Amino acid sequence: MIKRDLYLRRIISNMWNGEIKVITGIRRCGKSVLLFELFYKYLLQKNIADENIIKIALDQRRYYKFRDPIVLCDYIEEFVEKNKNQKFYLLIDEVQFTKKVIDKKNGDVEVSIYDMLNELKAYKNLDVYVTGSNSKMLSKDIATEFRGRATQIHVQPLSFAEFYSAVGGDKRDALDQYMLYGGMPRIVDIHDVTDKKNYLKNLYEELYVKDIIERNKLERPDILNAILDFTASQIGSLTNPTNIANALTSLRRENVNSTLVSKYLDHVMDAFLLSLAKRYDIKGKTYFNYPNKYYYTDIGLRNARLHYRQYDPGHIMENIIYNELIVRGYSVDVGQITERKNNEKISREIDFVVNNGDRRVYIQSAYQMNTEQKENSELRSLAITKDFFKKVVIRMDIPHNFYDDNGFFHCNLIDFLLGEVELW
Known part of the structure; x- marks a missing residue:
């Protein structure tokens, strides 16, 4: 197990800060290991009871039902409401696997995982941590969807x-x-x-x-x-995008627009x-x-x-x-x-x-x-x-x-x- 002490310290320093901790980074750089193994081990070493650490890996079959954000939210709320005198840690891996659903009990509105996590964040006895594939959960998503109430911890290779x-x-x-x-x-x-x-x-x-x-x-x-x-x-x-567009135009013998290059570069970044x-x-x-x-x-x-x-x-x-x-x-x-x-x-x-x-x-x-x-x-x-x-x-x-x-x-x-x- 490779120690990722720098990132682990960043997670620890943001515990119970009232915000959702979002672990981002290029895929396969170690986000899941950081949260589900290194941080989980840290919690156990701090005498946090295993039953108070709720781990949900959405890429695993036994957790598929929680890809419905309403089912996920209801499950967690039942947990924390029954035990208001205890503190809980929610660790969700691969949050991009969730889907948008219609909340039929509340006016047939469409809800997403962002809505449910913002709702869960209100519980004072729950600290929430999620990882997301860079292809589905990007830094700009965090800024808008979590309404400025998320802490991003970016992991490098x-x-x-x-x-x-x-x-x-x-x-x-x-x-x-x-x-x-x-x-x-x-x-x-x-x-x-x-x-x-x-x-x-x-x-x-x-x-x-x-x-x-x-x-x-x-x-x-x-x-x-x-x-x-x-x-x-x-x-x-x-x-710059213009230079790249000109180079590609020459190489490919077709007109490559610099605006298109700029947009594609933004996607890559x-x-x-x-x-x-x-x-x-x-x-x-x-x-x-x-x-x-x-x-x-x-x-x-x-x-x-x-x-x-x-x-x-x-x-x-x-x-x-x-x-x-x-x-x-x-x-x-x-x-x-x-x-x-x-x-x-x-x-x-x-x-x-x-x-x-x-x-x-x-x-x-x-x-x-x-x-x-x-x-x-x-x-x-x-x-x-x-x-x-x-x-x-x-x-x-x-x-x-x-x-x-x-x-x-x-x-x-x-x-x-x-x-x-x-x-x-």
């Missing part, structure tokens, strides 16, 4: 630290595996290389892509797949397959509308999408660093700063502008800086900020961490991912 806690061994060997196959939890238990690749390929094609198509009733799955191919090949590169990192003007202190960057939630899925043909360790490393920063709960943007040189404006990039409350750090991802030109290229953008925020260069080609003469902190990637260095 395994971080490298979580992955390494499971596989152990040589750290660099483990990182090489992680950079190739990513952190979907099932990968840890698959040892054959071909089986790993087939698992990720099937996840992508049979689960995620079909979910997006079916949920959004997409009429052009071919365009969706073309967008997924393009974004997979362009991680770490600035782009809603499904937590991609994340958008906005570009921030450091001097102007404003955001650009475009271009921005897209990163894959799991780098193994990205590699599987491209059939492992475009293995660019520099961009893969950048994607992994971005995901790690998001897991830690930071706000992450792509930095842009302009330098004047010989009466010419030169735009330079800082990979990540990372904010944590009122604290900020700039991060450059540099797989290696083995030439003077590469070093100048990576460090120049940090130097021209001329502010006092910490500057960090995360690298693969150094055996230990150090500060250079400019005060920039050079950090080994593995040390960063394992939390062995402080950013702040």
